[in-house]
Amino acid sequence: MSEKNSHLLSNRIKSVPKSFIREILKVSNHSDIISFAGGLPNASLFPVSDIAQASAKVLEQNGAKALQYSNTEGDLSLRNLIAQRYKEKQGIDVSPESILITNGSQQAFDLIAKALLNEGDDIIIENPGYLGAIQSFSLYQPNMLTVEVNDNGMDVAQLENVLQSSKPKFVYAVPNFQNPTGISYSQENREAVAATIDKYDTLLIQDDPYGELRFSGEEKESFYSLIPDRTIMLGTFSKVVVPSFRIGWIVAPEWLMDSLIIAKQASDLHTNYFSQLVMSQYLTDNSVDEHLETIIGLYSKQRDAMLSAIEEYFPEGVTTATSDGGMFLWVTLPEGMSSMELFDDALESKVAFVPGHPFYVGEPKENTMRLSYVTVDSETIREGIKRLGKCIKNKMQ
Amino acid sequence: MSEKNSHLLSNRIKSVPKSFIREILKVSNHSDIISFAGGLPNASLFPVSDIAQASAKVLEQNGAKALQYSNTEGDLSLRNLIAQRYKEKQGIDVSPESILITNGSQQAFDLIAKALLNEGDDIIIENPGYLGAIQSFSLYQPNMLTVEVNDNGMDVAQLENVLQSSKPKFVYAVPNFQNPTGISYSQENREAVAATIDKYDTLLIQDDPYGELRFSGEEKESFYSLIPDRTIMLGTFSKVVVPSFRIGWIVAPEWLMDSLIIAKQASDLHTNYFSQLVMSQYLTDNSVDEHLETIIGLYSKQRDAMLSAIEEYFPEGVTTATSDGGMFLWVTLPEGMSSMELFDDALESKVAFVPGHPFYVGEPKENTMRLSYVTVDSETIREGIKRLGKCIKNKMQ
Numbered sequence A, B: 001m002s003e004k005n006s007h008l009l010s011n012r013i014k015s016v017p018k019s020f021i022r023e024i025l026k027v028s029n030h031s032d033i034i035s036f037a038g039g040l041p042n043a044s045l046f047p048v049s050d051i052a053q054a055s056a057k058v059l060e061q062n063g064a065k066a067l068q069y070s071n072t073e074g075d076l077s078l079r080n081l082i083a084q085r086y087k088e089k090q091g092i093d094v095s096p097e098s099i100l101i102t103n104g105s106q107q108a109f110d111l112i113a114k115a116l117l118n119e120g121d122d123i124i125i126e127n128p129g130y131l132g133a134i135q136s137f138s139l140y141q142p143n144m145l146t147v148e149v150n151d152n153g154m155d156v157a158q159l160e161n162v163l164q165s166s167k168p169k170f171v172y173a174v175p176n177f178q179n180p181t182g183i184s185y186s187q188e189n190r191e192a193v194a195a196t197i198d199k200y201d202t203l204l205i206q207d208d209p210y211g212e213l214r215f216s217g218e219e220k221e222s223f224y225s226l227i228p229d230r231t232i233m234l235g236t237f238s239k240v241v242v243p244s245f246r247i248g249w250i251v252a253p254e255w256l257m258d259s260l261i262i263a264k265q266a267s268d269l270h271t272n273y274f275s276q277l278v279m280s281q282y283l284t285d286n287s288v289d290e291h292l293e294t295i296i297g298l299y300s301k302q303r304d305a306m307l308s309a310i311e312e313y314f315p316e317g318v319t320t321a322t323s324d325g326g327m328f329l330w331v332t333l334p335e336g337m338s339s340m341e342l343f344d345d346a347l348e349s350k351v352a353f354v355p356g357h358p359f360y361v362g363e364p365k366e367n368t369m370r371l372s373y374v375t376v377d378s379e380t381i382r383e384g385i386k387r388l389g390k391c392i393k394n395k396m397q
Helices: A003-008 A020-028 A048-067 A076-090 A104-116 A131-138 A156-164 A187-198 A254-268 A273-285 A288-313 A339-348 A378-396 B003-008 B020-028 B048-067 B076-090 B104-116 B131-138 B156-164 B187-198 B254-268 B273-285 B288-313 B339-348 B378-396
Strands: A099-102 A122-127 A143-150 A170-173 A203-207 A231-236 A248-251 A328-332 A368-372 B099-102 B122-127 B143-150 B170-173 B203-207 B231-236 B248-251 B328-332 B368-372
Touching: A003 B254, A020 A339, A048 A273, A048 B048, A076 A099, A076 A248, A076 A273, A099 A104, A099 A254, A104 A131, A104 A203, A104 A231, A104 A248, A104 A254, A104 B254, A122 A131, A122 A156, A131 A143, A131 B254, A143 A156, A156 A187, A187 A203, A254 B003, A254 B104, A254 B131, A273 B273, A288 A328, A288 A378, A339 A368, A339 A378, B020 B339, B048 B273, B076 B099, B076 B248, B076 B273, B099 B104, B099 B254, B104 B131, B104 B203, B104 B231, B104 B248, B104 B254, B122 B131, B122 B156, B131 B143, B143 B156, B156 B187, B187 B203, B288 B328, B288 B378, B339 B368, B339 B378
Parallel strands: A122 A143, A122 A170, A170 A203, A203 A231, B122 B143, B122 B170, B170 B203, B203 B231
Antiparallel strands: A099 A248, A231 A248, A328 A368, B099 B248, B231 B248, B328 B368
16 A cells, blocks of 8 residues: 555544654664663563463463453452552552553553543643653643643642643643652642642543652652542553553543443453453462562662762762652753753763653753663663763763 | 533543443343353363463563563564464465554554544444444544445445445455354455445455354455555454454554554553463464364354254244354344344343344344354254244244
8 A cells, every 4th residue: 555545544643743762762772772761660570480370370270261351341350459459558448340450551541531532622741741641642632731840749830820721621640750750749749739620620640650669758648539539540560560461550430430441442342351360360479569679679779879870970060850769860951951962972972861852742841861770780870870971071061 | 529520521432322232241141041142252162271381481481571561563473473374374465564463453443543533534334333343433433334234245336325425534344254244245246345445535444353264165355455555454363262362453554554553552552462472372383273173163063053943943034144154143034023122032031142233323224133153052052043933933923
């Protein structure tokens, strides 16, 4: 089929910008490059043999049933385990019926957008914000409004301003160890954001892929505790157990759940049922908390290695956002320096990162960058940051 | 969260009709009912131990890699195996790069609609047609036009008429053992449909979940052979290997593939990678053709049992559409008889089917019904058809 048919494409798909990050990951993937550019968890920590055992057990115990079609909502035992964990870890009461299993959080974005957005509807996203969500929402052609995030969370005055002059269907937020900045909303900020949102006719989508990866500091309150009537919670096993299963979930109120189920059914009938059963078996036979200790042990050690190397090798005028967990550090270069230009120099020195540019909607802060510390060992982190420091210093001269 | 927020729902989701079939399946699922209503394959034929072996092998050989995020397009080894099968079975040349792995065919509908449809765009579907596709497309709010299918395939004169007075983005067709009717397009019909479509600025989506379940007759030509520039092919392992893995695919031209990849990435990043590897391993270690022989052996025996019971127990004036394979028979009751009313009588006699009504867009043929023969053994089929025959005769008096 020739290009002549490309006029048949939809407006929505024609409006999606090329993924700049994909290009960056391509050039960063060479084995001789120290890459802080990735967004993936560290595969060396995946519980391979526990998953193998769970897989074998599921087929032994369920036989053909594990391989048949299943219900759209998701396996009830898995939804029960998720509900239990909300209760145990966060003291939140969530019924299994209010949980819809999705293909990772990514599908949650798509289903929520399907159920809520008309073309041109206002939505509010964090700036900088999570690219996967921005891309998914953008296919529903909303009017994307932004509110800045800083070290303490969302800029509440700006949020109030935007809410006053718009009618957003929802505010999308990653309050714990945000991607790309690694920052968390403080308790005070959450309360202020919740109180502000509660004054308007809108919802809050709380995405939380990294919440369980806390290295230090106290757990903050969920928006679901603060404004339950307005909060939709997203969760995923991708950063806590394994990503390849693509198992995430949405906690949604009844009035929305019916529509989400229709959207899910129309989108792919249901999430891989075999893998849902394996995940459920894994969670039953193993301690997620023990596994999390291992992950947190390694990630926090490497985060500390990165922070101390930054302290040592980055010149004055470079700042790093405070982060108590997750996978990323957010670095701001001196005013006027372009991290895009720095990227080219860094690549010559065999070190890579993601420039801040693509995480912004609208005017980007060109002097920002995201560094992942999770897949590189501490010694290599030190070497990589040293090289990067040199490149920054060269740019300052 | 109270109902007060339901005004936030999107127009598209509010426009989806309640699934009537779900309700029917609910009442048909009791163990004392002989159900011809289901749409699921027969789970007793699923290759449980082969899948268990493949799963273990994948984790042994790939370790953590099998549990990490993967690429959006899908596993290349799996796409190679699919391409090989097209070559071996249908003599069709398809490159692995033109194949996108999806979560079953169901996700293929969603991604194609995302990439092609603007609100209000015309599309053409078969009448009666596949509900899953209709529901998925309907969320993109197209203008659905219909063309009737009969024993030989699509009504070509009607197709030409509809094409003359509309500008459809695509024609959606299930040319082999269609759901719900079990009919196939004849070779002549395919050629006429292809020639007609080729005169207009449109595409043909060839969905083919049942094509490999041929009991008798000769394989017909794929639309991909007839009008390659205009054909998008869909496939799935759900009816041939197992459904719970949710592995299907789209064969699409380059100009569309880029957009489908963006749509897939935004929808769920990628399909469960572990299960892709397991499917790939299963296909490498086992003969699908031998497995298909087993499926075809059982299904065709049961199809024959149903046909001979219909011959014996259904009164004159009831007709059954010719079918050489798949999972369904399509029965037309005497003019004026309502299969919806018959459904209530049948349920009292502990036998269930799906009335034809929900498969129609627009004016339904109320005297039609779909019977599945794949999950009920031959003796029980006989008993069920006997009861059904009695109900029909009662209605005729």
